[in-house]
Amino acid sequence: MTRSQIEYILALAKLESFGKAAKACFVTQSTLSAMVAKVEEQIGITLFNRKTRPVSLTPQGERVVKVLKSIYREYQVFDEVVNEIKGYDVGDLSIACIPTVAPYLYPLILNEMSRKHSEINFTIHELTTENIIEEIIAGDIDVGIVSIPLEHEELKEYDLYVEDFLLYDCGNTSKSSKFKVSDIDLERLWLMEEGHCMRNQVGKICELRQLKKINGNLTYNCGSIFTLIEMVKMNKGVTLLPRLALANNTQIQEHNIYNILAPVPSRKIGIVTHKNYVKKGMLSDLIQIIKDAVEGFLPKNTSEQAIFKPLR
Amino acid sequence: MTRSQIEYILALAKLESFGKAAKACFVTQSTLSAMVAKVEEQIGITLFNRKTRPVSLTPQGERVVKVLKSIYREYQVFDEVVNEIKGYDVGDLSIACIPTVAPYLYPLILNEMSRKHSEINFTIHELTTENIIEEIIAGDIDVGIVSIPLEHEELKEYDLYVEDFLLYDCGNTSKSSKFKVSDIDLERLWLMEEGHCMRNQVGKICELRQLKKINGNLTYNCGSIFTLIEMVKMNKGVTLLPRLALANNTQIQEHNIYNILAPVPSRKIGIVTHKNYVKKGMLSDLIQIIKDAVEGFLPKNTSEQAIFKPLR
DNA sequence: TTCGTGTCATCGCTTTTTTCGATAAAGTTA
């Protein structure tokens, strides 16, 4: 059982096609077919069902592939360690971030990351929490930036910062500048569309009182936070915006931003990786860069305020 | 980097000799030498210092070997899973147990284990906690039965049972049959010799009052619990014996055994394995067999009494 | 049914890798 054989099997399990897997592994289809067959023969277990279209894993194959993934991961660790010993700072790093954080966080950190690690190929994604979890487990993404805690079995979480929400009300008629969560007019509340954790966060904050209304005919689901802001602006609506959305942002009319009185709603943003992840050096560096980058934009001491767990 | 190359390097790191490592891997010395050299060349890191006698790991080698051990472990998991899928119940299982538990526990479980898993080769050891930890980390022993908690970074613990201590006093002159720990006559107290965790357990129980006395000229260190019992008997001494020592034991004169009033001193016995250990099926089976075996011998509800952490 | 098409398996051959035995080189001990 060689490392390449493991890679062939994992590629086949993922791509569900001998041809595609072969291409991905830079060998011919015949080689990959022969190698997979050879492993199956050696261990005496049929891993793939070739009669289905596309090719599928047998139940036994599922179990074996799971273990092979672990071996593969350890090999990756090995590569990392070798590179680290040799003082290299090379390889790939793919980062995914939820859409309500990405547009405000990425600009703050990407330049510094790419400058500090000029030999690393960074790949940036903007995905929902759900997709980030999937991709991390599949091994396609190294680190995710999401609202924590997720408390997922296969993942490991690292704190980044606590971000408070501000009230963005473009139809405020009262002269008061002090608002409580309970003052929010649910009739004019706008939310991100389903699948975005901020929908759940904001939904939860305003919840409890009358959750049904949120899905009522007055709410429109926005696919991006920019759209959300625009919709609120145009319709004299109201929503909660995370603090970082305010930084360096010309889209938002500042006079429509209101602080919320305690308990200030907030969310905790953190990094998640696979529990066996090991680009430790890179990870701790990334964490530090993010912490430094957001420091000036966030109020102090928000850490112990109400924190909402995303539902998805 | 093949699996065998990893095995060669690990063998060499362990045996510190190309010849011995080659023998252990069932290849010639030239093959092993060439393969190790080849890996070193491929990764561009010198792993071994050949000028020292015996051969030693370079600092970089230490780091690499650590990772290779992880890969090797995962390969072992792979083997396990393959065997499990194929319904085999084969392989080896080496169990180590502390000396104050071994003579009473092993007889209760070994027959059943070997009967249930007739194709497994069991190896039994009697070692101190310290040695068990070392051997588990080295990978030479699969499971250890010790007094827990150890809270060791590399190990994982599983509860087995809580065992209370009884007073064994061969020179009791008072007519009372009710004793408290504080009644123990330190002048006549006998302990296991250094290195046995029961020395620390019993020492701790009687401690605090006058720890110095324990190492005074009236205490003699016994290397086995049988010797300890004999010495106490012969010298009208006193000691604490774990409950299981009483079961099926003709050595102890029962009229010299006294219950101790609450708080009843006790120790928690558990299984420890390497944190990445995976003969899961075998392990859970072993745990169940042990729990069943000792159940009749132990009093109920001792679980939440004073538990003493072994110092070594 | 039959034909085409896409997909995987198989065959013979080449290249690469692993292993061996023998021997050279290096290091250690007496």
Next chain:
DNA sequence: TAACTTTATCGAAAAAAGCGATGACACGAA
């Protein structure tokens, strides 16, 4: 220095991995 032990190297042989071409098979369209 000689004798001995240990590791490195060499050429040959055996094993394994890879390739291209072709065969086998399933599936849908004619």
